[in-house]
Structure formats: C-alpha cells, structure tokens
Amino acid sequence: MLRLLSFALLLATWWVAATIAGSAKLPPPSAVLAVAIAEAKSGALFLHLGATLARVALAFTLSMAIGSALGFWMGRSRIANRLGDPWLILLLNLPALVVIVLAYIWAGLTEVAAIAAIAINKLPTAVVTLREGARALDPSLDEMAQVFAFPRGRILRHVLLPQLAPYIAAAARSGLSLVWKIVLVAELLGRPNGIGFEIGVAFQLFDIPLLLAYSLSFAAVVLVIEALLVQPFEQRASRWRLRAA
Amino acid sequence: MLRLLSFALLLATWWVAATIAGSAKLPPPSAVLAVAIAEAKSGALFLHLGATLARVALAFTLSMAIGSALGFWMGRSRIANRLGDPWLILLLNLPALVVIVLAYIWAGLTEVAAIAAIAINKLPTAVVTLREGARALDPSLDEMAQVFAFPRGRILRHVLLPQLAPYIAAAARSGLSLVWKIVLVAELLGRPNGIGFEIGVAFQLFDIPLLLAYSLSFAAVVLVIEALLVQPFEQRASRWRLRAA
Amino acid sequence: ALLPLSTSRAAETVKVAVQKTGTFAWELAVVRAHQLDKQADIAIDAVELASPEAGKIALRAGNADIMVSDWLWVSRERALGARLTFSPYSSALGAVMVPASSPLKTLADLKGRKLAVAGGPLDKSWLLLQAALKRDGVELKSQATITYGAPPLLAAKLADGEMDAGLNYWNFCAALEAKGFRRLAGIEDILPAFGAKGRTAMIGYVFDEDWAAKHRDLVARFLSVTAKAKEILATSDAEWQTIAPLTGAPDEATLRAYRDRYREGIPRRSAAEEEADARILYGVLASIGGRDLVGPAAELSPGTYYRADARD
C-alpha cells in the first residue's frame, strides 16, 4: 500500500517541519489533532462540517450539471461558443468575493444566495474543461452511432460519456476543491456556521491549530471519499485502457 | 461578429439589471466605467493592475510548468501516482487562506511568499487535469515514436503536446482565473498594492462601483488577450480537427 | 408573575449583525445572561458573522437593522446618497505597539523603521497618526517602511519580530500588551493635538435613518439595553470571567488587558460633544485621506449622528 506509505511520509514531513520551525510557526500534527478531537467532542466540528458539506454538495452538483451541459454545447456548436465566450470569460475572471458580495446584496444573507454564488463561481471552470472535451470528441464514433440509429440516451451513455470521462474527472476534482474554497469565502462573509465561519474566527483569533484543524477536516473527508469511492470506480471504468507496455 | 454582439448583449443585460435593482444594489456600467476612468487617469489603476499582472504571470507560469510536469508524471507512472495522491488531495483541499497565511508566517510578508503561496494553490488543479490527459494518451503513437527513434524533444513537441493540448488549454484557462482569484486574497491579506489590495479598500468602504471597476479591469485584460492571442492561436493549432459534417 | 404578561405581548425584534469575535458579541452575551432584552421587551436577533466586513453586507442586504462601523463611513455613504446614521459605541482606538526592549521612545522615532499598519491605507488610526506626525514634519508614509495587511497576521508578525512597530486595532494591541509589548502611543492620545475635546468614539451602531424613524422607541430601548450591558462590564470583574471564552483570550493577562481597554472605550459624552469632535477629526482625515476616503463631501455629512430626540 504505497498510498498509505506516502500518507505516513506526509505526516512525518509535517512533524519534522513543525519541530524545526517551532510550534508558533507550524503546529505539529499532534496539536492539530488534539484540537480537532476537542472540537469533535464538543460537536462543533460535525455541526460546521455538516453545514459546509451540504453547501458543497449542492453547489457542486448544480454547477457541474449546468457547467458540463453548457461546456458540451459550446464545444460542439460554433455559434454557441461565439455567443457564450464573452460571458464565460467575464464569469471566469470575476473574483469570488465580488460574486458573493453581489449575491448577498441581491438575495440577502441567505442559503440560496450563498449556494448560487458558489455555483456561479465554479460554473465557468466546468464549462471551460468540458468545452475542450467536446471539441476533442471522435467524429468517427458519432458517425457509427448515427448509422446504427443509436437513440440519444445510448449515445450519451456509451459514446459521449466515456470520451468525456477524463475531462469530467478533471473538472470534478479541481471543481470540488474550488467549490470548497469558495464556500469558505461565502461562509466567512455571510453565514453563521460552517467551516469557513470557524476559519474566519480562528483567523481573527490567530489560532493556527484551530485554523488547521478545521481546514484539514474537509481534506480528510475528500481523502476518504476518494479512496473508498472515486478511485475504485475510476479503476473499473478505465479497465479498457491498455497499460503502457 | 457574433462575439461583439454577445458582448453588447452582456452590457445591455447589466444595464437593465442595474436599472431594475437600483444603483445601490448594482451600479450601472456607466458608473463603473466612470470610476475606472477616474482611477486610470490618476494612474492608480495601472499601478495596481501592473503589480497584479506581474504576480499572476509569475505564479501562473510557475504553477503551470511544475503542475503540468507533475501531472504528466503521475498520469504515466502508477507508482508516482500512488505516492503523490495523498499530497495532491491535501494540497487540492487546503483553503487558499490557510496556505497564504502559512506562507506569510514562514517567509514573511514578502513577494516571494505571496507568489509561492499562489503557485501552491494553483498547482494541484494543473496536476489533476494533466494527469487525466496523460492517462488518455494514445499508446500507439508512443510506439510509433519509439520505433522511429524520435528524440525526447520531438516526442514532446510533436507527439505529446498536441494530445495534451486540450487538457493544457482547460488547465490554463481555469488556472489563470484561479491564480487571479488567489492573488486577490494574497494581496488582500498582506501586500501593499495590486488589485486585491484595492478591492480590500473598496470593500472596507463598501464602494461597489470601485470594487467592480477593479475587479473587471482584469477580466478586460484577459478578454483582450483571449481575443487577440489565444483564440487565433488555438484556431490554427486545431486546424487538423475535421469539423463535424 | 410578570413573566406571562411580558411573553404574551410579542416583543419587538431588532436584527443585529455581530462579528463573532468582536466586543459587540460580548455585550450581547451579557444582555442575554441578564435578560436585559426581556426586561426591555425587545428581542435581539443576532446574525453571527465571521469577518469584520460582513456586517456591511448584512445591512445592505436587509438581513440586519443594526451593525457596527465608523462615522467616517456613515458620512461617506450619506454623501453618496445612502440614508445611514450613527450612534457612538466605543472610543477604543488603535495604538502603536513596540516590543518591550525596543529603542523607540516617541512616535517620531518611527522614522526609517518597519511599521506594520493594519487595515490598509485608509485606516482611520493610520491617517490620524500620519496627520499628527506631519505636524512635527515627519512624512511617515515615505520615511518609514510600511507594510499593510490583515490585522491578525500583522499582530503575529510584530510578535515574532519581523516588524519594528505595529499600528493595530485595539483588541490586538491589548493582546500584545499582555505579552509584554509596550504602547508607544495610543491614537486617542494624539487627538487633543487636533483640537478634540476628549476621547472620541469612532465606531458606533449604524442603521438606516428611515428605519430608525419608524422604530424610535425600539432604537431607544436597544440603546439603553446595550448601555446597561456596558455598565455591567464596566463594573463587574466577575462578568469578565463569564464571557472569557468568547474573547478568545488565551490567559488572564490578556483578558485583563481586554477588560481595561474596553472599559476605557465606553463612550461617556453626549452625542453633541461627540459630533463636535468628529467634525474636527473629519477635517483632519479628509485633508490627509482625500477623496478616496471621504467621498465627495468635504465636511462631516449633516445627520451622521443619530439624535434620539429629533422629530422629523
């Protein structure tokens, strides 16, 4: 289990760095873990983590679904691409802070505003990635599907999705991390709970172990999801790729 | 020129929205433009934009170069992937705030710390995207190159890069936007100039037109670069793709 | 026996935005603990937020009726057309802190030093400091190495010796003080030089004028409730033990520093006196901060201070 080894190495590196730098500059893993356990015992960790995870899940699903559809469309249709491009570039380069502030001003400090703002932030990166995927589709397989009169659903599932899979995987992985980072900002600016809220508090108090404990809790969740769900699935789905000799 | 039309539509939409919502909730384009012009005249806009662009350019180049190389390696070597994966997931899901704060604590409130922190934030998304690209490489072309004893440079330029191009394009586009967003945070937290610094000031004053003027200045730069440089290049580079019939 | 009566009549609600780590949150804790709100028959609905700027969003978005900010911003907003108004909350101001062993003795010694400035170039304390030194012929902005940044980060930077001196918000200064750092000067100490009569409350409750006009009674009761809470915190040391966890103070010394500085900051003067001083300071700030800071108005916008007795 190379992966476990690498994980152990990571912890060891952290430990060493903390020892060298001194706990004021970087608290050791044990200190962070102790804080995390304390927060978990008090229930605060789960409360905030739960709130954040719910927001992440919603915003992620929303933006991936709409973003993928839009990106696919822009990759396939020249007109859609021309029309959508200026909007895309604008959305892509609008700072998260601005979108979130505007959303809160427009829709109030509500859950809906937060999730919409986060989704809008993530949307364009999904569009950009899936657009490239759609451009790289193999037209010869399209023709095959057309000749054999594949219905839409079958084309999507058996012809398009497998070709788009690497793009979707890339968009999803970097997208999830982006959503999570933006959720933090949204929580910092206008939610009364969630990891971002706690990180804001920890930052104001400049309590680095607390800051790290909350920050890493999400990474831990993703690590577990990756190891137990995503990677086994990916391995199954890419069985058809012949390994390099 | 569909693109111009779409751009006009975008401005019109904004105008209408501003009129409906009232300028307290969303300032009209004219107000933002007026502020932008005032800031440009005073020279402040160019000063901050220049500082930010320099940081963006450095951090972007750094993270794309290292991230692409790492991602390629992880996509090709099973061992590298297993070893790198936990680090990747950790980096991917470490909030920008945390990385930046730690970097500032470690390396002082310096330019180096800022750029390193930004690059570290962007790095993993480039890795994730390029890893997928490397996994999707066509082994039959590799074999061809090996048989004809292509030297490394030729393989890179003529065999690998064209296959990775869509992944690089996706990573670069969403990466640039990510770098820019993180530069803002880094500037907000500990730099004495740059768009992020000005956005921080505008945010403190809650001066929405100023906030938008600075935010959009970068989007405008990207829009121009895209239209004049990137897209013509992309069109040339993808001439070989047969358009759908 | 009175309890059923008071609950049967629905208490009027006031929505306030509070930063979780701020002093407003401490006061609200006291209000709740002593049921001051119930006694005044109001319900304080607090929106807890994690960053100092979030309150402005809450106010603009309509999620809060009252938040805490400074009169400078209120005046600027008024000049730009927003009908906000201000009621003094605290006169605690930042201070220039140096390490205990620092050779710096007076503000003028900052020349040529590395100075950390929290809150950016338009921060009130920073502008006042510059204005004060200008009178002594020191152009601090160009004659010292200035580093702007987030207040907690700069406090940490000063603490670990990267900076020679730091101008920070009062709560960070209090924490530094507890760590043995020395106050080179508090900003309130330099106010008299500009002609101010006393400690001037820079920050206060900010709310919409029209809303306040419709809820005069509610505003009055809210102000009296918070005044009572302030009084409790001003007199009772035991109370500080109760709210200690809220302050995030890592030790007794820090808590004590917080307590003392907080108590000093409780505004004791009438609104008219406050406003008179604010006008003077406004002039000073406008002259050094310029249009960027104050917006189009050259003077403190009329109506910036909330008058409980005024009728429209």
Next chain:
Amino acid sequence: MRLEVDIQSKSYTSANGKRQQVISGIAFTLERGELGVVVGPSGCGKSTMMRILAGLDADYDGRVSQPAGARLAMVFQEPRLLPWRSVEDNVRLAAPEVTEERLTAIFGVLELEGHRNHFPGELSLGLARRVALARAFAVEPDFLILDEPLASLDDALAAKLREEIATLVASRPMITLLVTHSMDDAVRLGDRIFLLSSRPARLLHAVPISVPRAQRSDATVAALKADLARRDFSMS
C-alpha cells in the same frame, strides 16, 4: 424499396483552404435483393460515396433517395468499435434486439466466440474487423454497406465470410453495397459491378453479372474477371 443514387458532384475543402472535387458523377439504382459492388482505385472516392449513401454527409450536389424506413447497417473501412465496451456490448448496443442464439451463431461463424468479453484494444486488427462485421450482421439490416469488409483476413477466413455474406444476402430481401479491391470478391458476390475512375470518381461502367450467385464456378469467375480487367483498363 430501392436505392436511387445520383451524385453529380462532391467536393472537400481541406484545412489549407483548397477545394478538391472527389466525385464528379455517379448515378445508378439498386433494387431490393440486389448486391452492388463498387470497385475503384485507392483514394478515388468510394468511402466518400458510402458516407453520402449512409446519410452521413449531406453536403453534395445531386440526390440520393435512401430506401424509406430501411434499417441501415454499415461496416466502415476501419472497425469503429467503442473501445470502452466489450466485443459483445459493441454488438448488442447496435442491435439491442438480437437474440442470444443469433449472437452465438454470428460469433461462431466469425470465430469470435472466445473474444466476447475482450475490449477492442485487445483484439488484432483482423479480429476487430470481424467484430464490425458481426455488428452489421446482428442488426439484420434492410440496407447494408460494406466498405472493404474482408481486408486483413486470411484467405481461408475471407472465403468463409464471403459465403456468409452470400447466405445473408440470399436469406432476406435487402439492398447491399460492397466496396472492395478484390476482383474475386466482386465477381463472386456482385449482381452488378460499378467501376469507378480515379479521383474525381466517375462511374465508368456498371457491369451486370447475369449468372446467379450460387452457380458461379471457378471457371465462370475467372472468365468474368478477365472480362472486367479488360474493361477496367480500357477506360481508366
């Protein structure tokens, strides 16, 4: 049900902007039950024509009336399998109604039984082409286009599959078009042989073969081939 083809002209614009005519005049009709064979030099425009007939390309001058409501099946010149689906799935996706029985029969004839669960990347080129044939057979088409279906197969297997195509064509009334470079295949299978010129493709001859398929002895085949060879050279 008949196929009417009248392609006056077809041109491609290549990536460097040049326009190039590929077909300059091909007109014929095929009746239900007939098998037409298209023969022409490499690169003359045969596959282009097949794409037009299959309805994959509408950008040409002329008119093609495809058999209305006919089920189409096509063996492309390359296998065009879905690399991420097993051999069996590739066939079943194109022909969802195929019975297990018929599938087994088809795989048996094409000697693919042992490869059902392989992915296309694990097949040799000959095997992959056979899977493409299996897919077309499984569909039970009314209109069948075969673009060099027997290339890359050894002689024995090619002969066997030629028989199989003859059987299939005989078993149901369908329209078949076969592109091939093998005169042998052409003469053994075709009802009519269309000889094309080099690019731009023009129909040089449409040679009907009157001997019924079942009765074409080796001698007949040789005679027909000789006849064709003469014509072919006389005009191209």
Next chain:
Amino acid sequence: MRLEVDIQSKSYTSANGKRQQVISGIAFTLERGELGVVVGPSGCGKSTMMRILAGLDADYDGRVSQPAGARLAMVFQEPRLLPWRSVEDNVRLAAPEVTEERLTAIFGVLELEGHRNHFPGELSLGLARRVALARAFAVEPDFLILDEPLASLDDALAAKLREEIATLVASRPMITLLVTHSMDDAVRLGDRIFLLSSRPARLLHAVPISVPRAQRSDATVAALKADLARRDFSMS
C-alpha cells in the same frame, strides 16, 4: 548483422484478468539482405511478434537479438500517423535527413504528391497506409518491418508497390520482415516464408525460396503457391 529470434512464449493478461497465450514457440534467424515473410491466420499473433521484434514489448519468454545499431522502420498494421501534422511533416519527423529529392521520388511512386499538405484525417485509408509506407521508405532502414503494407490498395497499385519493395530491398543490404495474408505477395517477395499456426502461434514451416526474386515468373509463383497451400493445410 543478423536477426536471431527465439520466442518461447508470450501471453497477455486481458482486462478481465484471464491470461492467454499468444505465441508458443517461434525461432528463426534472418541474415542481412534477407526478406522473411510471415503468414498465419487472422489473430494468431503476427502483430504481437512484430512488436516484440521491434523492441516494443519486452514481456515475453525467450530471446530476440536485434541487429545491433540498426536503423529500424516499421509499417504498422494501422497507419499510425500524427493526425495534427501534415503528410509531409509526418514523413519528415521520422526521417529528418531525407532529401527533398528522395522525398519527391517516394511520394511520386506512392502517388502521394498531391497530398503533401493534407492532414491524415483528410486521407482515405489507402492513402494513409501509403503515407505510412512512405515514412518507412524515407528512413532508409537497416531493419524493416512491414505489417500488411499492401492491404486496402487496389491491385494495380499493390503490384506496383510490391515492385517498389523489391527494389528497395535489392538496393541496400537490410533485414526485412513482411506480414501478409496474400500468398501472392509472400511468394513474389520472400526469401523465406514462415508459416504460423493459429493462436497460440507456433512456427509450422520455414520455407526457403531458392529462385532469385527477379526470376520468379508467373508460372514459378503459381507452383510455389500450390506447394505452400499443401503444406499449410497439412499441419494447421
């Protein structure tokens, strides 16, 4: 310079985990100047063997001593061109030292002159295979592997290119291996013919052809083919 081949066994593990033997025993040597032809049923393991000989696959039991320092060129069974480079660039990238003169000659023989600036996606399959041949020719190899180079070409062109291969082989002392399904090609070009069994491939016969290539008349060829046909069936 000689090629010594002794592959005892080669197996693949397919994606569903099953292991399958593909080659069970092939041993021969080929001297400089010789052209060996490999013939065997579809899917028997010919391409697998070529990949091993080309050094692309090291996962087998046995030993292959490639001609030391020899320049290798290979025509794969599929064209394997770089889709994003023009025909000319595809050739030049593999053979950077090729002179303009020689390139023109090669393109002339392969009838590719008009396609120099086309991208591979704009070629017919036959044209693409010719580009692959052009690439191999341009390299001027010492060791040349041709995996069905003449499939998908019309008879006239195939005959012409067969001549071209013969000329090339005669012009320089190199080792050539040709995989084909056409007995005609095998007998006309080969110095030795290796007959393989069906999977797992085993070397059934190594038939030397003693008549020099230039002197093989149609009658000799027919006789040799008949001889081979007998052997082939007697063991497979």
